Amino acid sequence: MDQEPGHSFNRRVRLLVEVPNQPDETALVEELLTAQGWSVREATVEERTSIAFPRTGRVVEVRLRGARRGARRAAVRRVESLASRAKVPLWVRQSVLLEYPRERRTLYRARLRPPDQGTFAARRLLRLVRQIDGSHDQRALSLAxxxxRARALNELGASRLGGRPFDPEREELTGPPDLPGDAVPPDPWLDPETPGGLWSLALTVVGVLLSMLVCLAVGGLIQALDTPWRWLGLGPVAGAASAAGALVGAAPxxxxxxxxxxxxxxxxxxxVFCGYQLLAVTEGTGGSIALRAxxxxxxxxxxxxxxxxxxxALVPSWFSRHASWLVPALLAPLLLLLPWFGRLLYTVYLTIGFGIPVESVPLTTYSMMYAALKPMAVAAGFALFFVGVAGWARHLYWGRIPGESSPTFLLPLSALQYIVTALLLGVLSAGYAWGDAVGAVREGRTPPGYYGLRGTLMCVELKDPDIPVYNAPLVTDRPVVTFGASGERVWLWAPSQRGSGSDQGRAMSVRLEDVTLTRPAVAKDRDCRDGG
Known part of the structure; x- marks a missing residue:
């Protein structure tokens, strides 16, 4: 896969390749490697000492983005795969991952001296203004x-960078103190290249993760417990916040x-808020609080x-380079897709399940969007999971696909997987909701709501025995369920007496002016004739 010039990379692998010492072959190899965005040059005498005539050497620098582990093997594999596909005489003789040691540096900042004139409040206000407007951070020096400190002061005093020399009367130098003459410099803080720095980095990562888990657990505890003592959990949260800030904010x-x-x-x-909401969301899944925690x-x-x-997976890629116009282009159709998908789910729930037309029930656009959000969000989570797996595969150089990006055909496959998952989850959730509603109506309970749509148990009383009824006869001896009326007619659904197989009940429609709808008695399983 061709790469744009100056593509992003964080690993460099230098390879010594053998090619036939013939002008045509060497020109072909250089053209083929350069087209991949890799730098190619002739090997020096010291570099090609192990290569004898009739072959010569070329040095190729392959630039990758990913983990350190496997980078050298991935670079060799890409060069050899390219040579195998193009049928060119090229062999990798040596390969080395280029990593230069980190240089220890000391940063000094020059800032304005604290004011010594005016009242205490005026001096404090001036220092605050300097902190806000950036007057304290206009000059810095990084020494190897x-x-x-003496060397830093001498260099700043002799420098004329920016046309404004360092003024010791107006400015002061801030930075780490000098070490005693016989003291050994400590390992840099959070530097994985040194034992002490790696240990501090590991402790920081573990401490931050534990602080995050404590905050999540306290949020779930506040949601689960119904006692004033639950607010004592904010104490560990304050400790976790202080610990995380101390670990990340500065080196001890x-x-x-x-x-x-x-x-x-x-x-x-x-x-804490996320833990509170997550435990509330998982409450309907069952299981003990400890298991959910x-x-x-x-x-x-x-x-x-x-x-x-x-x-x-996405940075850097074609998607990240064109995200400024691609993301709005993908989000714009959601304003039309969400109501359509929500209406489809209400059709499955009402029309296919209860036999009630969607048009006869008062529904708003926001209700339809709300019904579509959950299955589309879950489908997006599944899609992002597979994208994340692809990203880890890209970062760890899994697979044998050449190039740094995922193949183009994965994009339509991911889109197809997202559409199928959203439709399947939406239809299944509507079917399960219909089953729960039918079971509740059979037991004489009010059916649970479905994304803002709530059914109500009603008893029907005819004003005239000869009124027209769609799908007659009209059930009047037991409660029926209605989802409201839109217009002059009302649709009712009554469960069948047996409720076996596909015969769960039937829908009926009458004019509102021909019937009287009243709530049934509070007692469970009481029919409309006895309940009054």
Missing amino acids: GAPD PLRPRPLVLLGSAAGCAVL VVMPLFVLLALAVGYGVHW
């Missing part, structure tokens, strides 16, 4: 090596900034893994 022994702590508190509040964090971790996979 351990902290050295420095204290985290107040804005970092405020952001951590806001994130924990969002997680264990499954919910695992579900959140799975969602995070899928989110990372979706990011790796």
Whole structure:
């Protein structure tokens, strides 16, 4: 797959390839490799010492995006696959993953000195304004090596970058303190290349994840328990927010900034709300609170893994490069698709299930959109799951497909899978809702609602025995269910006496002015003749 010039990459693999020492063959190999966006040059004398005549060497730099693990093998496989498909004489002799060691650097910032004139309130206000408008962050210096304040001051004093020299009377230098003469510099904080940095990174990741799980669990606890003592769970939430802010905000022994702590508190509040809502959503699935409390964090971790996979699948890709116009183009049809799909679900529930026309029931556009949102959201979740798996496969170089992006035919397949899943989930959920409603009506209970549509049990009393009835005779000895009237007629549904097979009941229609509808008695299973 051809790549655009300057495509995004985070791995570089340099390969020494053998080609026949013939002008035509070397030109063909260079043209073929360059067309893939890879840089090609002639190998130096030191690099091609192991290659003897009649062959010569070329150095190819393959640029990939993905994990470190498997990057070298993936680059070799792509070059060899390309040579095999094009039937060109090319062999990979050596390969090496290019990774330069991280250089330890010390950052110093120059900021304005605190004012020493005016009242205390005026000085505090001026410092606050400087923090807000950026006056404190106009000059910085990054030095290689351990902290050295004297060297930083000398370099800033001699520099004329920007036409404004460093003024020690107006500005001060902030940064880490100098180390004692015999002290060994500590490992950089959160640097995976050093033992101490890797340990601090692992502790930070584990601490942040535990803080997130604590916030989610407390949110579920607040939703599940019905006691004032449940609010004591906000104490661990405050501790989790402080711990996450301290781990992410600054390296010890420095204290985290107040804005970092405020952001951590806001994130924990969002997680508490998410835990509250997730446990409320899973309440209808059954199971104990403990089981749901264990499954919910695992579900959140799975969602995070899928989110990372979706990011790796779409960034960078054709989709991310054209997202500015593609996303609005995909979202615009939803305004028309949601009402249509919602009307289809109401048709399955009312017309196919109860035999009542959709047009005869008062429905709003928002109700139809609401009915369509859940199956479409679940179908989107399934589609994103497979996209996430593809993203992990792309990040870890799984498969033998050349190129960095997924094949083009996967896009229509994903769209087809999304459409089929949404239709299947919507129709099945409508069928299950109809079954629950029929069972409730047979037991003399009010049927559960279906996305804003609520049936009501009514007793029918005829004003005239000779009134016209669609699908007569009209059932008057037991309660019937109605979903409201739209116009001059009302549709009623009565369960059959046996209720076996497909004969669950029948729908009837009469004019509103010919009947009187009243609620049945409160007692269960009382018929309309006895209940009055």
